[in-house]
Amino acid sequence: MDEYNDIRDLLRPHHDIKASDELRRKVEAAFDPDRRRRSFSHWILGGISISAVAASLILMFIPKGMSAKAIISEVISRLENTQNIEMILEVRTRSIENFKFIDKDENFIRHDIFISRSDSVLSWEIDKGDRAAVGLNRDIKTWIKPLRIGWHSNDHDITDILGYMANLLNPKEILEVELEQCLASGGSRYSVEKKDNEIYLTVKAKARGDFRNPYLLNTSIAESDNIRRYVIDAVTKELKSASVSIITDGREIPVLRIISINYNPRLDNAFQIPAGIHFVENETILPGLAGLSAEEAASTVLNAFSDWNTDILDLAISPSLSQAAYRQRFYGATLLSVGQAFTSGNGNSTFVPYKIKLSDGTIQCHNISLQRSDSNGWIVVGGL
């Protein structure tokens, strides 16, 4: 890689960074098991931190005699010693849809979640019936059971795939993360109170994103005005349950609820991937359709379905994915119309409405979802 020596020289640090003498002394002391045990306990209590404003507000809301630091530190400490968690929750969604998707008009769908954490290695599994995912840190496999196809990404942000549910994979940080997000995002309010033997944390948050076009409003928790409630056992400091409701048209509609949490169960049958699933690697870098508007790119792709023109399709859709997931449905289809492109929510995708006649005569109307590739062309990321 000599061709990049000029850039490497530019990036090279001018100042070296070294471990301090104090750290070296602490590490040396840690080699002695007896000295290490004492300093580790000190670290657990001293290292818990929340913002100054959050701390003072919590102290205002907690009844006298109960310190916020004590509550939070005990919950975290309890979860520090928890390696495995098994959770059952219900979400208003469709069984086959992606994990971020919610729909207030759908029924509750059961989700089984298994989490195993050891030395910062996180293994997890989520199964919502027709769609499941297994992850080892950022190495993630997702698959759709009825279609027996899936996607593998070995360096993916878990939040991209799971949305709000990514928080549930790390319950230990829920309280700290929720409090910090409240103050960071503005327009969010929270309260902490104790009743009998339970502690209630309630967070009220505004939808994040631009919803002048409301297409994505209320389709995920982040993109909804929502209320998140957590219940903690005041005696054991275990998270007992959680729920999320979205606020729409002045009504509060529950969309997610944890109905059971089991700490340190055996997970012998968890994290298994069934045989016979065809996985597509998400590493494929697509060039995209360059030099076109979103509407033109959408038309080009959708027109290419009629004779399955792979010269075009392979630029915008992973070949193995289009073959496995789209060919049977779209081969021979006729594009009838496309509408004006729009964005919604966080603006990551551009949507183009389309109407297409499938080879069996069925008319499909939907919004194709496009994003820019690394080389600034358009690629298809959904909506088919």
Place this chain on the structure above:
Amino acid sequence: MLHKMRRKAVEKVIEDNLDYLVRFACYRLGNHSDAEDLVYEAILRLLEKDVSTIKPGGVRMYLFRIVYNMCLDKSRAKTLETIPVENLEIPDSQEADSATKDIDRINSTLAGLRERESEIIRMNVIDGLSFADIGNILSIPTSTAKSRYKAGMEKLRKQLSNDKLS
């Protein structure tokens, strides 16, 4: 006896790599003090393990992997500067020292890249890790690490030549 020897070998690896680990964490957290706290925590976790479960040659990579994952966890959770609950006063902001300015300079140069590209460039150029080591830490094939490095460098070259023209 074997256990004691292996223990000593692990401690030596930790001592020999302490500077590298602190630098590694520093470039990801942007703060020397946070980096040292995090590296110390990672070492404690390693020392709590039964060292016979780690191959002698794997201790170094094990440490880098833990530190990398902990940096990711910390970056995800952090949205505000946080202080211990005991101190309710906001600390005074401090003049950035030379090392911090260096970190800012390098991170801002890499800011225009996708994280998966900038991370590999950081690991190879700043941390001096081979593509095989990088693949080990990120659980990706060596060839993927190389191709992301190349893609990131090409973008940097374009970015830097655009900066010169403007």
